[in-house]
Amino acid sequence: METPAIRCRELFKTYAGRPPVEAVRGIDMTVAEGECFGVLGPNGAGKTTTIEILEGLLPQTSGEVEILGMQWQHAAESIRESIGISLQETRFSDKLSVLETLTLFRSFYRDGITVSEAIECVGLEDKAQAWVKNLSGGQQQRLAVAAAIVGDPRLLFLDEPTTGLDPQSRRQLWDIIRRYGAQGRSVLLTTHYMEEAEQLCDRVAIIDHGKIIALGSPRELIARLGGEHVIEFTLTPNATTLNQQENGWTQVNHVTGSVYEDGCHRLTVTQPHLVIPQILSHVEQAGAQLASLTTRHARLEDVFVQLTGRHLDDTLEKQA
Amino acid sequence: MNPPVSGNRLARHPMMQLVLSRMREFWRQPAAVFWVYGFPLLMMVALGTAFRNRPVDKIPVTIVETSEAPAILKILQQDERFIGPGGGVEILSLEECKQRLRTGKTLVMISANASPDADYTFTYDPERPGSLAARNTINNLLQKAGGRLDPLTVSNNEVREPGGRYIDFLVPGLLGMGLMGGGMWGVGFAIVNLRIRKLLKRYLATPMKRSHFLGSMMISRLLFTVTEVLILVLGARWLFGVVNHGSFLAVALLVILGACQFGGMGLLIASRAETTETVSGLMNLVMLPMWIGSGVFYSVERFPAVLQMVLNALPLTPLIYSLRSVMQDGASLLSLLPQIGLISLWTIVTFALAMRWFRWQ
Numbered sequence: 001m002e003t004p005a006i007r008c009r010e011l012f013k014t015y016a017g018r019p020p021v022e023a024v025r026g027i028d029m030t031v032a033e034g035e036c037f038g039v040l041g042p043n044g045a046g047k048t049t050t051i052e053i054l055e056g057l058l059p060q061t062s063g064e065v066e067i068l069g070m071q072w073q074h075a076a077e078s079i080r081e082s083i084g085i086s087l088q089e090t091r092f093s094d095k096l097s098v099l100e101t102l103t104l105f106r107s108f109y110r111d112g113i114t115v116s117e118a119i120e121c122v123g124l125e126d127k128a129q130a131w132v133k134n135l136s137g138g139q140q141q142r143l144a145v146a147a148a149i150v151g152d153p154r155l156l157f158l159d160e161p162t163t164g165l166d167p168q169s170r171r172q173l174w175d176i177i178r179r180y181g182a183q184g185r186s187v188l189l190t191t192h193y194m195e196e197a198e199q200l201c202d203r204v205a206i207i208d209h210g211k212i213i214a215l216g217s218p219r220e221l222i223a224r225l226g227g228e229h230v231i232e233f234t235l236t237p238n239a240t241t242l243n244q245q246e247n248g249w250t251q252v253n254h255v256t257g258s259v260y261e262d263g264c265h266r267l268t269v270t271q272p273h274l275v276i277p278q279i280l281s282h283v284e285q286a287g288a289q290l291a292s293l294t295t296r297h298a299r300l301e302d303v304f305v306q307l308t309g310r311h312l313d314d315t316l317e318k319q320a
Numbered sequence: 321m322n323p324p325v326s327g328n329r330l331a332r333h334p335m336m337q338l339v340l341s342r343m344r345e346f347w348r349q350p351a352a353v354f355w356v357y358g359f360p361l362l363m364m365v366a367l368g369t370a371f372r373n374r375p376v377d378k379i380p381v382t383i384v385e386t387s388e389a390p391a392i393l394k395i396l397q398q399d400e401r402f403i404g405p406g407g408g409v410e411i412l413s414l415e416e417c418k419q420r421l422r423t424g425k426t427l428v429m430i431s432a433n434a435s436p437d438a439d440y441t442f443t444y445d446p447e448r449p450g451s452l453a454a455r456n457t458i459n460n461l462l463q464k465a466g467g468r469l470d471p472l473t474v475s476n477n478e479v480r481e482p483g484g485r486y487i488d489f490l491v492p493g494l495l496g497m498g499l500m501g502g503g504m505w506g507v508g509f510a511i512v513n514l515r516i517r518k519l520l521k522r523y524l525a526t527p528m529k530r531s532h533f534l535g536s537m538m539i540s541r542l543l544f545t546v547t548e549v550l551i552l553v554l555g556a557r558w559l560f561g562v563v564n565h566g567s568f569l570a571v572a573l574l575v576i577l578g579a580c581q582f583g584g585m586g587l588l589i590a591s592r593a594e595t596t597e598t599v600s601g602l603m604n605l606v607m608l609p610m611w612i613g614s615g616v617f618y619s620v621e622r623f624p625a626v627l628q629m630v631l632n633a634l635p636l637t638p639l640i641y642s643l644r645s646v647m648q649d650g651a652s653l654l655s656l657l658p659q660i661g662l663i664s665l666w667t668i669v670t671f672a673l674a675m676r677w678f679r680w681q
Binding site for chain 1: 332333334336337338340341344345348349517518519521522523524525526527528681
């Protein structure tokens with residue numbers, strides 16, 4: 001059997017304190033060689049703690065970790081030679097240039113690609129001589145990825161690589177990560193953007209409160225909703241009777257799930273073209289009127305809502 | 321396209337790259353360059369000028385307006401210290417004389433026949449530097465003019481040549497102070513800054529050897545020190561003619577020892593600190609007693625004996641004492657073994673503690 005890129009079993013991490021914080025509570029996962037694996041979850045779910053244990057930066061409280069078939073306590077140096085890491089927030093030295101920063105990082109590795117290859121890979125050729133402090137947020141993040149791949153790693157860890165970036169910079173980074181994965185390398189990335197996971201990852205693990213609550217390919221997870229489409233609609237305020245029958249919609253044919261929230265009905269459905277006419281007739285019978293109606297493909301976000309009853313963004317806002 | 325890493329194996333060595341990065345960061349930070357190199361030089365110029373041996377110290381005095389005042393004026397003006405800018409005798413009304421004295425514009429106020437049992441009355445504040453000397457000078461001149469004969473002959477030998485002046489005393493002190501500040505800021509502050517930026521953690525995630533990192537910190541410190549010391553020593557030589565009476569090798573050795581000692585101390589202070597506020601506070605806490613008590617600006621012997629015992633044990637005191645002994649008196653390192661031993665002890669202890677406590681993330 002092929003050696004997996006990452007294998008961890010029964011991973012626990014408890015931070016000492018009063019009360020102690022159980023950040024990771026029993027995580028098992030295996031990332032195959034060549035796979036792009038996403039760890040998804042709201043802030044505080046234990047994503048960063050998990051990834052930092054795998055990166056050898058934090059000791060676990062208990063559990064086993066194997067990176068490329070090696071263990072941290074026996075082969076730390078070999079592991080470090082074969083992995084590349086981008087931390088959640090690293091501020092490289094302001095007054096060093098891109099070229100100088102990468103030359104420094106390259107010097108730490110026995111083998112690797114050349115500095116100019118790394119610069120080319122993340123598309124910073126024009127900025128090679130620019131000081132770090134003069135780079136935009138997206139460029140700095142690309143520099144972080146370049147520093148992660150300059151040692152030519154077999155396994156790349158990216159902790160929230162696109163958090164806080166504008167959509168264009170985000171897409172640029174996605175392209176870089178995709179190209180890297182296309183070379184048969186393994187990637188583990190954490191994110192709280194569902195879209196990012198859908199775009200990049202072969203498989204994702206959704207983490208909440210330090211545990212994996214769902215694992216599979218984005219497509220599988222969405223399929224588990226029972227329907228691949230989502231219909232969202234709102235009614236005029238006088239439609240009180242309809243608004244009160246919260247889960248009544250599941251009795252309608254082809255509707256597999258129903259959530260009523262903030263005046264908006266959200267149905268997961270298998271056949272939107274068959275469900276919509278039924279919605280319209282129900283609304284008419286109740287003497288109400290539609291205020292809005294939209295349909296779209298189901299997203300991982302919907303999976304998270306279905307599993308936890310919360311939105312990823314809600315959790316973010318509450319913590320901010 | 322640029323070559324991946326220019327140069328040979330040495331240039332590609334992580335230690336070399338770490339040192340290079342430190343140097344580049346430093347040179348690209350004008351404020352840091354000023355505080356490390358410019359400040360000690362400015363301090364030397366300021367203090368050296370303020371305390372330079374002036375040809376003559378002028379004495380400003382006033383004479384209360386009476387019929388005898390012009391006669392006193394004439395006697396005093398035989399001495400050049402009472403003539404010209406900064407000195408000079410003036411005859412003024414009692415009110416004005418008092419006001420001048422109160423505001424510190426004059427050192428002594430002379431009044432003739434002010435009380436029934438004295439020919440002259442000197443009014444002065446004995447706490448003011450120079451006022452007692454001024455009073456005695458005036459007294460001597462007036463007594464001589466009144467007919468006093470000195471029974472003994474004396475000759476004065478004033479030390480003005482390089483080696484015995486205040487600036488000669490000051491330069492080794494500033495050298496020690498620079499080594500202290502440089503070590504603390506250069507190592508301590510730099511490490512805490514890397515920790516805050518999570519760069520320390522990022523380095524740790526690579527195969528970089530910790531010994532390479534710490535070694536590069538020490539090497540760059542020594543390189544900065546060379547420049548720092550050269551600027552100060554050459555500056556003192558050109559501006560004030562301060563010369564080294566001892567061996568240059570001895571001075572160089574002491575400088576290296578001092579740089580290591582305070583590098584270790586900076587490392588110790590930075591071993592746990594997680595904010596720049598903490599580290600600056602700790603540094604000032606450690607450095608302040610040494611600025612005051614380790615003999616930078618004045619001799620430790622000015623403190624009470626009990627306090628001297630404590631001050632002599634501080635890291636900066638033996639360093640400055642040794643530098644001064646070599647540079648001013650040409651002492652040999654052998655005669656300074658106790659001081660060198662103490663410096664080495666501090667170095668070993670701070671490094672050992674720093675290694676034990678150092679937190680990488």
